[in-house]
Amino acid sequence: MPDETSMEGRVISTDTTKVKAPLRSSFADDPEMRDLLVFFVDDLGRRIEAIRRALLDQDRAQLHTLAHQLSGSAGGYGYTSIGDVARLLEKQTRSDQLSDEMELSLLHERAEDLISICRRAISTFREEA
Amino acid sequence: MNVASLGIDAQARIPRVLAIDDSELMHRLLRARLQLEHVDIYCASNGDEGLRMAVELQPDVILLDIDLQGMDGFDVLQQLKDDARTRNIAVIFISATLEMMDRVKCLDLGAIDFVHKPFEMAELKARVRSALRIQQLLRMLSQRAQLDGLTALWNRLYFDQRLVAEVSDAQRHKRTLSLIMCDIDHFKTVNDRYGHPFGDEVLAHFSSILMGGRASDIPCRYGGEEFGVILPNTCAEEAVEVAERFRAAFESHRWRRHSDLVLTASFGVAELASLDAVATPADFLARADAALYNAKRSGRNRVSSIARPMAA
Numbered sequence: 001m002p003d004e005t006s007m008e009g010r011v012i013s014t015d016t017t018k019v020k021a022p023l024r025s026s027f028a029d030d031p032e033m034r035d036l037l038v039f040f041v042d043d044l045g046r047r048i049e050a051i052r053r054a055l056l057d058q059d060r061a062q063l064h065t066l067a068h069q070l071s072g073s074a075g076g077y078g079y080t081s082i083g084d085v086a087r088l089l090e091k092q093t094r095s096d097q098l099s100d101e102m103e104l105s106l107l108h109e110r111a112e113d114l115i116s117i118c119r120r121a122i123s124t125f126r127e128e129a
Numbered sequence: 130m131n132v133a134s135l136g137i138d139a140q141a142r143i144p145r146v147l148a149i150d151d152s153e154l155m156h157r158l159l160r161a162r163l164q165l166e167h168v169d170i171y172c173a174s175n176g177d178e179g180l181r182m183a184v185e186l187q188p189d190v191i192l193l194d195i196d197l198q199g200m201d202g203f204d205v206l207q208q209l210k211d212d213a214r215t216r217n218i219a220v221i222f223i224s225a226t227l228e229m230m231d232r233v234k235c236l237d238l239g240a241i242d243f244v245h246k247p248f249e250m251a252e253l254k255a256r257v258r259s260a261l262r263i264q265q266l267l268r269m270l271s272q273r274a275q276l277d278g279l280t281a282l283w284n285r286l287y288f289d290q291r292l293v294a295e296v297s298d299a300q301r302h303k304r305t306l307s308l309i310m311c312d313i314d315h316f317k318t319v320n321d322r323y324g325h326p327f328g329d330e331v332l333a334h335f336s337s338i339l340m341g342g343r344a345s346d347i348p349c350r351y352g353g354e355e356f357g358v359i360l361p362n363t364c365a366e367e368a369v370e371v372a373e374r375f376r377a378a379f380e381s382h383r384w385r386r387h388s389d390l391v392l393t394a395s396f397g398v399a400e401l402a403s404l405d406a407v408a409t410p411a412d413f414l415a416r417a418d419a420a421l422y423n424a425k426r427s428g429r430n431r432v433s434s435i436a437r438p439m440a441a
Contacts, residue, residue: 036161043154068196069152072225075247076158083247087225 023120025078028128033078040077041125044118055111063111064093070114085110085117144168144261145188149179149205150223151197159192162250166257176200180208183215190260192253193240195224195231203238210239217267219260223248277350279329280336288349288357295347295359296410299401306401307368309358310417311339311375314393314429316354323387330384331392338378342371357417365400365434372396372432380430393430397421400434 025040027033047066054062067090074083089110092103146168148159156172163170171186173179176197183191191209195202202222209215222235222243235243241263242256275287283291292308299306313319313335320328332354339348339358347359360368376396384390397420404412416435424433 032161036157039157040154065151065198069154072150072194072196072223072246073152073154073158076155076162076250080247090225 021120022124022127023079023081023117024124024128025121026080027078028125037077037125040074040079041122044082044122048115048118051111051115055108060093060095060099060107063107064090064095067093067114079121082114082117082121085114089114144190144264145171145186146190146192146257147171147173147179147182147186147188148192148194149173149176149197149202150192150194151175152194155194163254163257166254168257168261176202176205176208179205180212180215183209183218184212187214188218189264190257191218191220192244192257193220193222194246195222195235203234206235206238206240217264219264221256221260277336280333280350282336282340282356283347283349285350285352288347288351288359291347291349292357292359292410292414295361296401296408296413299361300406304362305364306413307360307363307365308399308401308413308417309360309368309372309375309396310351310399310414310421311356311358311372311394311396312421312425313354313379314395314425319392327386334382335379335394338375341378342375346371357414365398365403368398368400369432369434372398376430376432395421395424395429396432397424398432398434403435 025033025037027037047070051063051066053059054066067086070086071083071090074080074086089107092107092110144167146159146163148156148170150156150159150172151174153174156174160170160172168190171182171188173182176199179191179193182188193202193205197205202224206220206222209218209220216239219241220239222240223246224231224243225246232243241260244253244256275284276282277284295306298304313331316328316331319331332350335354335356336348336350339356342348342358343360345361346363347361349357349359351357358371360371363371373396376394380391380393382392384392397417399413399416399420401408401413404416420433420435423435424431427433
């Protein structure tokens with residue numbers, strides 16, 4: 001589990017130093033993976049937007065799908081930690097979760113965590129490109 | 130033996146892998162990572178699409194995500210196993226949330242293996258390779274059970290099943306279908322006079338002639354010295370020509386150790402259209418048999434076809 005999700009996933013999402021910490025794919029130096037990573041990082045950008053929209057719409061099912069797709073595949077692109085954070089959001093958006101106020105705030109935290117770690121991956125990737 | 134001429138295409142085809150997963154991210158990843166495995170990879174985004182593609186593509190292996198939206202992976206697996214067209218496809222389950230009981234359920238439903246998500250590509254590749262190996266062995270076994278050991282033609286079991294299938298297909302699609310039944314003349318005398326090893330050589334040679342016919346025809350050993358050739362999309366006139374070529378080829382063969390020996394065979398041809406619409410495979414076979422009997426009775430070494438049922 002990466003350090004930004006320690007403390008049972010409670011992360012202060014306003015911690016801007018964490019946002020700037022680089023996050024590289026473990027396949028970043030694999031030429032075979034180059035095109036795939038471009039595709040993946042582009043997808044991350046679109047996915048952040050989609051997560052934001054789903055949060056505004058309070059669309060749990062959509063959040064679940066977005067997180068589920070990422071949790072299963074991020075590891076395959078060399079971003080194990082993104083997969084881990086996505087999995088936390090995936091669990092939090094299961095339909096059998098109670099949706100009281102505390103749970104909702106936790107859900108928002110998980111979503112912000114995911115957005116934040118995706119941003120780190122995007123900016124690291126763009127800087128290296 | 131010429132495997133291709135028997136319609137066995139398993140060895141020639143590049144193995145197909147169908148991934149059923151609701152994430153485009155996963156599709157891209159699998160396509161890229163499995164392309165070096167010499168497999169053709171196809172992707173479906175949901176259960177319905179996956180089932181449809183499974184029927185159309187007849188993949189060797191399906192990678193099935195259990196957490197699909199709508200119809201989940203268990204439902205998809207159940208439907209794959211309920212359909213004769215997809216039952217024998219090897220299914221590997223992929224899931225992030227497989228509890229022990231889920232794994233048991235997967236395997237009990239007929240999945241061949243499962244992989245935990247996120248997976249290491251090396252592991253997934255190894256499991257796909259292993260599933261492909263098992264598939265190939267199963268296919269070999271099932272073909273072996275349908276091949277005649279001596280002649281390498283399809284055996285009686287296969288003939289019976291295929292005839293039923295072709296008759297129903299021809300009737301449904303209003304296509305022509307012909308059947309040649311044939312028999313080596315005086316085969317018992319050959320066996321008695323020259324011994325069984327030579328008899329076997331004769332059977333094998335006759336089979337090789339049948340096998341050398343048109344690629345779409347289905348030559349089978351019916352039993353003993355009797356053979357059946359199913360000819361889809363073929364009318365009686367064409368079937369008679371095919372049989373006549375077989376007949377001439379067999380008669381003109383010179384036997385290595387018995388150079389002055391001439392062996393012959395008789396052929397009976399029937400066309401499905403000459404029967405009424407409700408004719409059964411058994412009626413069809415009886416008609417070809419009657420034609421063969423005609424050929425025998427009228428002097429052997431000839432091809433006979435009957436336009437109408439013989440009077441009883």
